Amino acid sequence: MPAIRKPVITYTGIDQKVTYDDPDSTILDCSISNQIPHLHECGGNGRCSTCRIRVIQGSSNLTPRTLKEQQMAEFRRWDPSIRLACQCYVKGDVDIQRLVWTSSEVNKLQLETVPDGEAEERAIAILFCDIRNFTKMAFENNTFDIAHVLNRFYTIIGDPILLNNGVIYQYIGDEIVGLFGISGGTREKNCRDAARAALGMYYAIEHLNHMELVDFDLKIKTGIGINFGRAYIGHLGHPKHKQLAIVGDPINTASRIQSFNKEVNSRILISHSVYKSVPEDTFEIGQDYITRFAGHEHESQLYELKGFKKMDIQLELQKSLDYIFSNKERFAAKFYERVFEKAPQARDLFKKNMRDQGRLLTHMLGGIVYSMSRPEHLETGLAFLGKSHAKYGVTEEHYPVVLSSMIETIREELGEHCTPDLISAWEQVLVYVTDEMKKYTT
Numbered sequence: 001m002p003a004i005r006k007p008v009i010t011y012t013g014i015d016q017k018v019t020y021d022d023p024d025s026t027i028l029d030c031s032i033s034n035q036i037p038h039l040h041e042c043g044g045n046g047r048c049s050t051c052r053i054r055v056i057q058g059s060s061n062l063t064p065r066t067l068k069e070q071q072m073a074e075f076r077r078w079d080p081s082i083r084l085a086c087q088c089y090v091k092g093d094v095d096i097q098r099l100v101w102t103s104s105e106v107n108k109l110q111l112e113t114v115p116d117g118e119a120e121e122r123a124i125a126i127l128f129c130d131i132r133n134f135t136k137m138a139f140e141n142n143t144f145d146i147a148h149v150l151n152r153f154y155t156i157i158g159d160p161i162l163l164n165n166g167v168i169y170q171y172i173g174d175e176i177v178g179l180f181g182i183s184g185g186t187r188e189k190n191c192r193d194a195a196r197a198a199l200g201m202y203y204a205i206e207h208l209n210h211m212e213l214v215d216f217d218l219k220i221k222t223g224i225g226i227n228f229g230r231a232y233i234g235h236l237g238h239p240k241h242k243q244l245a246i247v248g249d250p251i252n253t254a255s256r257i258q259s260f261n262k263e264v265n266s267r268i269l270i271s272h273s274v275y276k277s278v279p280e281d282t283f284e285i286g287q288d289y290i291t292r293f294a295g296h297e298h299e300s301q302l303y304e305l306k307g308f309k310k311m312d313i314q315l316e317l318q319k320s321l322d323y324i325f326s327n328k329e330r331f332a333a334k335f336y337e338r339v340f341e342k343a344p345q346a347r348d349l350f351k352k353n354m355r356d357q358g359r360l361l362t363h364m365l366g367g368i369v370y371s372m373s374r375p376e377h378l379e380t381g382l383a384f385l386g387k388s389h390a391k392y393g394v395t396e397e398h399y400p401v402v403l404s405s406m407i408e409t410i411r412e413e414l415g416e417h418c419t420p421d422l423i424s425a426w427e428q429v430l431v432y433v434t435d436e437m438k439k440y441t442t
């Protein structure tokens with residue numbers, strides 16, 4: 001009797017073919033067991049939609065949508081070719097394409113909740129950041145230098161928006177606008193996220209000035225303004241060219257707050273509504289100012305944001321990412337060397353290519369830092385990781401070894417930038433991560 005051929009999943013884009021040999025595996029399980037990076041923020045629970053795929057061929061060879069998937073597809077208005085990899089099983093050959101690759105794409109998924117063709121009122125935090133001395137800089141330097149600096153500027157100030165669950169709304173010349181809370185979240189969280197993004201931008205600019213722009217003899221100065229309020233949001237415009245549009249007084253006010261930095265020579269200013277959104281002992285505030293913006297009948301009180309009063313774990317982790325992952329391969333190599341030195345028997349658990357393994361690990365650690373601003377998925381994501389580790393044969397005793405090796409490697413990679421706060425932040429998050437994963441060891 002001829003052997004029954006097992007279904008093959010073709011990952012288009014990377015043109016990789018994988019034999020589907022366990023009927024109890026979802027497509028997501030299959031990606032993970034074949035070391036194919038596949039985002040799965042909620043750990044395969046059908047809640048985050050980051051594992052979504054487009055089925056290019058063979059859609060009838062997949063199991064029908066589960067109830068969770070059906071609800072998600074209706075809410076987000078998906079066409080039938082979009083499926084959740086964590087919810088579908090394979091009955092015959094399929095060609096698929098993973099749709100979400102980066103954290104910035106994860107943040108953009110929030111926009112699917114924005115109504116099409118009409119505007120809806122939502123409470124959001126709005127951040128404007130602007131290069132203060134741009135016109136002078138553009139005049140004094142050649143176009144190539146300016147284009148290079150602008151690109152670097154947009155990257156390094158865009159990252160803190162994305163790291164804090166914000167959406168980059170638009171770039172206007174030398175200005176970037178970030179929105180926090182597009183798809184919900186509490187007022188406190190959205191304002192905290194925006195404040196953390198502003199501080200992250202400030203540190204990133206300092207770093208850029210000291211490390212990269214010295215050679216160009218340039219120094220970027222920025223002004224950041226944050227406001228919180230109800231604005232109208234929708235995908236509006238010509239039927240063939242709709243785009244995200246946000247309108248309302250809170251947006252204009254955020255822009256004016258940003259400009260007000262010039263008048264008082266400050267770096268980050270927040271409105272009273274942001275200040276009032278968090279408990280009193282949250283922000284470290286410098287000067288406060290009272291002004292009346294054009295078109296407003298009332299006066300506005302503004303506060304200079306200097307930092308968080310208590311250590312903010314997320315900010316510390318975010319500040320350290322660039323240093324730690326400046327060379328991801330080196331990080332992973334040093335980390336595994338330490339693990340195998342402390343627990344030589346753990347070497348046998350690793351069956352696959354260690355280079356890919358290192359890539360996945362650093363990808364995962366970066367992902368954990370990102371997911372901390374979306375905590376609703378972190379716990380289920382770690383449960384999934386804990387269960388897969390139990391299957392790899394990982395036991396409770398392995399976790400402290402991994403934890404201490406990770407901290408030692410982080411300390412080494414941080415070098416002169418290592419501070420007690422940074423190490424304490426990493427310790428706290430790794431203890432949480434390993435404790436969650438450990439729950440699933442057998």
Ligand code: HEM
Pocket residue numbers: 032346349350351352353357360361364365385388389392394395398399402430433434437
């Ligand atoms: C901070 C905690 C840890 C994180 C974030 C982490 C992350 C990862 C990731 C992302 C993968 C890729 C596959 C998957 O997603 O399931 C993986 C695989 C793996 N991890 Fe971990 N891990 C952690 C702790 C550990 C510990 C304590 C051990 C035990 C020594 C371990 C051993 C393994 C093994 C054996 C594999 C599969 C490799 C293979 O199939 O060759 N991990 N880990």
Ligand code: FES
Pocket residue numbers: 039040041042043044045046047048049050051052084085086087
């Ligand atoms: S919805 Fe599939 S992993 Fe979250």
